[in-house]
Amino acid sequence: xxxxxPEHWLNAGPMMIDSDTESAYSQxxxxxxxxxxxxxxxxxxxxxxxxxxxxxxGYVLEELGGINGKSLLHLQCHFGLDTLALARLGAQVTxxxxxxxxxxxxxxxxxxxxxxxxxxxxxxxxxxxxFQDEFDVVFTTHGVVGWLHELDSWGKVIASSLKPGGLVxxxxxxxxxxxxxxxxxxxxxxxxxxxxxxxxxxAAFESQPSQSSDYADPNFNPGIEFRFWQHSLSEIxxxxxxxxxxxxxxxxxxxxxxxxxxxxxxxxxxxxxMAPGLPRIPQMYSIRGRKLPHA
Numbered sequence: 001x002x003x004x005x006p007e008h009w010l011n012a013g014p015m016m017i018d019s020d021t022e023s024a025y026s027q028x029x030x031x032x033x034x035x036x037x038x039x040x041x042x043x044x045x046x047x048x049x050x051x052x053x054x055x056x057x058g059y060v061l062e063e064l065g066g067i068n069g070k071s072l073l074h075l076q077c078h079f080g081l082d083t084l085a086l087a088r089l090g091a092q093v094t095x096x097x098x099x100x101x102x103x104x105x106x107x108x109x110x111x112x113x114x115x116x117x118x119x120x121x122x123x124x125x126x127x128x129x130x131f132q133d134e135f136d137v138v139f140t141t142h143g144v145v146g147w148l149h150e151l152d153s154w155g156k157v158i159a160s161s162l163k164p165g166g167l168v169x170x171x172x173x174x175x176x177x178x179x180x181x182x183x184x185x186x187x188x189x190x191x192x193x194x195x196x197x198x199x200x201x202x203a204a205f206e207s208q209p210s211q212s213s214d215y216a217d218p219n220f221n222p223g224i225e226f227r228f229w230q231h232s233l234s235e236i237x238x239x240x241x242x243x244x245x246x247x248x249x250x251x252x253x254x255x256x257x258x259x260x261x262x263x264x265x266x267x268x269x270x271x272x273x274m275a276p277g278l279p280r281i282p283q284m285y286s287i288r289g290r291k292l293p294h295a
Contacts, residue, residue, distance in 0.1 A: 021149050024204045024227040025098075025123065028147055032099040034222035036079055040105050044081065050113055054085035057171075057257055060141060063249065063286050064169045067091040070136035073161050075124045076144040080106030080117065086139065087115045094118045094135070096127060125153045127161065134163045141171040142257055145236060146178070146228040149204065155239030162291040168245060173260065174252060174282040175232050183208060185263035188277025199232050233285070240289055249288035256283045 017025075040046065045053065068090030074083040077095030079102040087093045095117065097103055103121040110117040122130045125148060138158050148154055158168050180186065181195035196205065204227035237247065255271035256264070264272040274281065 017149065021204070024149070027224070028226050028228075029098055031222060031224045031226040032078075032097075033101050034224055036099055036102045036105065038222070040079060046081075046109065049081055049084070049109075054081065054088065056082055056085050059253070059286070060169075060171050061089075063171070063251070063288060064137075064139070065167075065288075067137060071133075072137040072139055073133075073135040075127075075138065075140040075158075076147065077106065077119070078102050080109055080119060082141070083119075084110055084113055084115050084117060087117055091137070092116070094120065094133070096120045096122055096124055096130075098123045124148070124157055125150075127157050133161070134166070135161055136163060136166050138162055138166070138168040140169075143173060143260075144170075145172055145231050148231075149202075149229050150200075151231055151235055151239040152242065155241075155243035155245065158240065159243035159245055159291055164291055164293045166291045168240070168287070168289050168291070170236075170287040172236075172285060173256065174285050175230060175236075177256075177261070177281060177283045178230060180261060180281075182261045186261055186278065187263050187275050190263075192274075192278060192281070196230060198230065200230055200235055204229055237287070240287070244292045244294075245289040246292055247287060247289045249286070251286045252282040253284040253286070254280045254282065 067086060070091050072086055072091040072093050074086065074093060074095045077083045077097050078099075079097075080095050083093050083095040083106065095103075095106055097106070097119070098121065100121055103119045106117070106119040110119070120127075120130055138161050145151065145154070162168065175198060179194045179196045179198050181193045183195070184190070186192055207226045207228070237250075240247065255267075255269075255273050257271065259266065259272045261274075263275045265275055266272050273283070
């Protein structure tokens, strides 16, 4: 069963952001609402999931370790495909997402699959205003931190959502790769060029129209721009350390789970890498950490 946070975890009140950041979150929510509706209408294999398939990657499961019988909080869970796959592996799951449609559809999918699960609608930075539960595991993967304007609060939410000694697992696109010019396909002939800053400037970047297409269906463009924030590895890891998370595992990978830059090649192992002739760069990273006993 889930625990409860100790009394010293006080509710800090609503997230305080400026009007530009608030507008960015609203714009992103509209983008995800449109993407979610497209995903549940055929762009993602829901029927395959109901038959027993799931999209959790092998390296994620290996790095995460056993979760049978453990309470697990999945941050930024979309409409719950991975959350419910984790439940099939024995976890007692709670998923969180800021898209009302995603949360509604996650609940419906859990009912169709007859999988016990709880789904909560919230910006993860405001999760302390929603519930005070503690979990054995916090899980978050693939294209998540760029939707958050700052990570100090994110680290605190992760730490406060864990039982002492609890585990956090993160698999994410590498911030170095996210500096590369992605406005066109990258080949050995074009080369790789840096377009975006590596460090968080505090300002959100606005997507180009061509970038607004759906990662699950490149032929679908919702007609809504999104905004995102860059976060360096030092900011990501530092926010966890500052919140009382001890890092026990860190890895960088030369592949991605989806072709987020044009010109990537899908190889026989199912992962996407830069085109032949280009230098190997870190494209994803993984972190596993534990909450210190007195954090």
